[in-house]
Structures are given as structure tokens and as C-alpha cells.
Amino acid sequence: MEIQNQLIEHLKGKTNGKLVMTPKQLAEEIPISPKQQSKLREEKKFPIPHQNIGRNVYYSIFHIADFLLTGSVQQTAEPEAKLKKEKPAPKKVSPQTSSVNLSHLFLLRAFAGNLFAQAEEITNLAENILKYQNSAEMVERFSEKFKPKGTPKDSDEESDGKI
Structure with a gap:
């Protein structure tokens, strides 16, 4: 928990105290260019949630910290559209064939x-x-x-x- 707080404070320093980052600021922290981030967002493959405000895209520094530490983002509230859709049951994968994503x-x-x-x-x-x-x-x-x-x-x- 302490390392997450330190990471959040570092990210706040990078954004001059703001709680959101632009794709350009995020590219300074992780090796993914803003153009590549855009492409991955369009394909719905970018792991960090974003918020569009007009033409601008912003990432929460809390989601960025979660992603950097664990490789995934824990979202506490899902949008209503996702709640209405029924999710299919996840496929069971045998332990021998599962691959672990260590990109984080x-x-x-x-x-x-x-x-x-x-x-x-x-x-x-x-x-x-x-x-x-x-x-x-x-x-x-x-x-x-x-x-x-x-x-x-x-x-x-x-x-x-x-x-």
C-alpha cells in the first residue's frame, strides 16, 4: 500500500497535482507512444481505462498506478451499459495451457x-x-x-x- 501511495504521489508531481494524465504524459512513464495508445484504445485493447472529455483523453493516475503495480486495473464501478449486458461465463482453462501476462x-x-x-x-x-x-x-x-x-x-x- 505504501508503494502505491508513493507511486501516486510521483504521478501527481508529474501532472502538477492533477489526478489525471494525458496520453503524452503517460508516454513519459510507460514505453507506449500516444499514437499507439490511441490505436489500442480504438481496438479496445488498452488496459488502462480512459475518459474522453471533448477531443481530449485522460487517464486517472489511480488506474495508472494500479496497472503499473499489478498489470491490471481494478474498477470499482462499472458503467450502466456493461451492467445491462449479460456476460458469458468465462471459459475454464487448464493450468497447463494458461499463459500469464507479465507485460506489467x-x-x-x-x-x-x-x-x-x-x-x-x-x-x-x-x-x-x-x-x-x-x-x-x-x-x-x-x-x-x-x-x-x-x-x-x-x-x-x-x-x-x-x-
Whole structure:
């Protein structure tokens, strides 16, 4: 449960606090381009539920987190149209011939790789900022200690003013 909350907080950060993601934002997290997402949605094969608002498509970050962690999405409420249709009984598959879909593990691994790459970039940026700050301080101390020739020192300026 804790990892899901952390994942949701990360996704909120990616969307500036919003609870929905666009296909472009989702493509940054999983290796499926917005165009491929659209194609899979049209074929009703995209595993993450979406909501159309006008021309725009949005995904709930809660569904995305569920999918990244488990490979499926648990929907709490089904649309009325689905409730009216009777679902045929699922076919029983013998344990020997069943195949397990582990694609969510691939997506989770890609997501984690993305996080590690971003963390490394941020760490490198922080190190570079510290190096810059240290070098700026060294230049400032050096320039104070070794003033260029021809410029009077503070004590010389005071004495020149009194004469």
C-alpha cells in the first residue's frame, strides 16, 4: 500500500497535482507512444481505462498506478451499459495451457528505469550547482586577497582622502 501511495504521489508531481494524465504524459512513464495508445484504445485493447472529455483523453493516475503495480486495473464501478449486458461465463482453462501476462512487469521496470535516470540527472545537477557555488566563492576570495596592481588598498584610500 505504501508503494502505491508513493507511486501516486510521483504521478501527481508529474501532472502538477492533477489526478489525471494525458496520453503524452503517460508516454513519459510507460514505453507506449500516444499514437499507439490511441490505436489500442480504438481496438479496445488498452488496459488502462480512459475518459474522453471533448477531443481530449485522460487517464486517472489511480488506474495508472494500479496497472503499473499489478498489470491490471481494478474498477470499482462499472458503467450502466456493461451492467445491462449479460456476460458469458468465462471459459475454464487448464493450468497447463494458461499463459500469464507479465507485460506489467516490463512496464514497471521501464517506469523504474525512468525514475532512476531522472534521479541521476537531478543528482548530477545538484553536484554541478555545488561545484559552481564553490568556484564562485573561491574566485571571490581570491579577488579580495589579491587585488590587481594599480588599485589602491583600503588603507591607501583613507590616507589619500585626508591629505
